[in-house]
Amino acid sequence: MAKKILLIEDEEVLSNLLNRKLEESGYEVTVAFDGEEGLAIMKKQKPDLILLDIVMPKMGGFEVMENMNRTPGLELKQLPVIVVSNSGQPVEIDRALELGIRDYLIKTQFDPQEVVDKVKKILG
């Protein structure tokens, strides 16, 4: 059975490109365009991995992660999260690592293929 990935990303181009790559690699992808939507989806149907943007409308990535850690079953310890963000200031990276993320990727430093490779490393 295909592993389920929840992609929370407000930028349509990036979302589409990544979605396409992940599906090609055999994953089942659900897409959310903001944090609120993402949180609602993962509560209904728990994914195997989450790709999470930080700066988004309605609810940002950090709020999503804090929410997850407060929700039994969705804690970052259990549910692997890879942050894919445009901004990558050390304070932000540290804060995200403290919350329990698996990896922090800065969009300008990685291309879609490298993101998919990171996902593969975690999900096998």
Added chain:
Amino acid sequence: MPEMSNKKKQFNEKDYEILLAEMDKTAKLLVRRDLELNRVNAELDKKIYQLKEDENKLKEMNDVLEIRLQAKTRELRENLSSLDHQIGERTRKLENSKVALMNILEDFRKQKILTEEEQKKNLAIINNFPDGLLIFDNENRLSIINIKAKEYLGISQMDYLYHESLSAENIPEFKNLMGIIGKDIKNVYKQELVIGPELIIEVSVQEYSEKGIKYGKFVILHDITREKKVQSLKSEFVSIAAHQLRTPLSAIKWTLTSLLDGDFGKLNDEQMKYLGKTNLSNERMINLVDDLLNLSRIEEGRYIYRTTVASMENIINAAIKSTELKAKEKNIKISVKLDKNLPDIVVDEEKIKLVVQNLIENAINYSQKKGSVNITAKNDADKRELVFSIKDSGIGIPEEQKSRIFSKFFRAENAVRAETVGSGLGLFIDKNIIEAHKGRIWFESSLNKGAIFSFCIPYDKKDEQFFDKF
């Protein structure tokens, strides 16, 4: 008569003779008396003469005496006037001395007033200084506390500037401050003390001494509330700006790389070539934005962030890997020679990697095609430093522009001609990173004969304030 005659007649011869004899006797006597008188007279004359003589002598003597007296008087008078003169002179001199003394006394008085005024002024300066100041003596007892310090620490009961050596540790208002500086007023530098949401203080301790004599320490309390606010606003702005700039850049990058990967079908050679070039231009834009971000972080003083034990070999290899494409494109050969006993260094690994990467990129960018780049890393065991060097066969640096090569936004003329794109921030950032690690960066170069850039980083990291600049 008859009697007479009688008498006469009575005189006899004998009587006559007697008379005569008597008469003779009397005459003799008279003569004698006369003679005697004459003698006496002569004697008297003589006496008179003598007297006269004596008188003359006396007169003469008197004259001499008179003359002498006059001379003496003159002399005396002269002496007197000279004395008068001398006394006058003395008096004048004394007067002068007195005036001089009075002047000196006056000067002293003025000096004293000036000194007192100066002291008052100094105290007023201390008291009204815009930073909080606390002055401790050699026994670590508080002697002076100014208005701002009292205000910052919320002290109202201490009315006076001066205090008879006060033990600060017993005063509750000092508790937070003493938590930073300790009982023994240890040297701290720019330590933050959060007093409230609207008051953040930076605490520094400075010893004060003159010509080797220590007088004590003063504690400076500097209000950085505003700076902190500006800093966070700037940080916020940079974060937003970077996000805004990076969003389209990452969309372009992802689209281009997907296209180049053949995700949307195989591309022909021409498409590959142009999309490849576009991708490289986009990468440059990404680097420019990153440089600006780095610059703003350097200026905010929070650039060196996370230090770990790192291997220089790994850093060099990672940096070479990220520049591989560029080197390949220009057909430049990169050779690496490392000492076998390279020690590990405690650094912000990402930042040191950025320095090495910058230097390699510069070496490639400013070299002709088919050039060569040689990298070495050595262990200077004497200085306990790790020395990195990179030598290129590029355009070199013009002599007159060497002094500005590490300046912000500066690019040498020949560099601008050789490579139009460049922020002029790379070496500025490199220098800041290396110096934040207590290292040095330098170069040797002559025009058209390439350049050697080197940096060294000390690998003993005992110093607590190792990264104090950032």
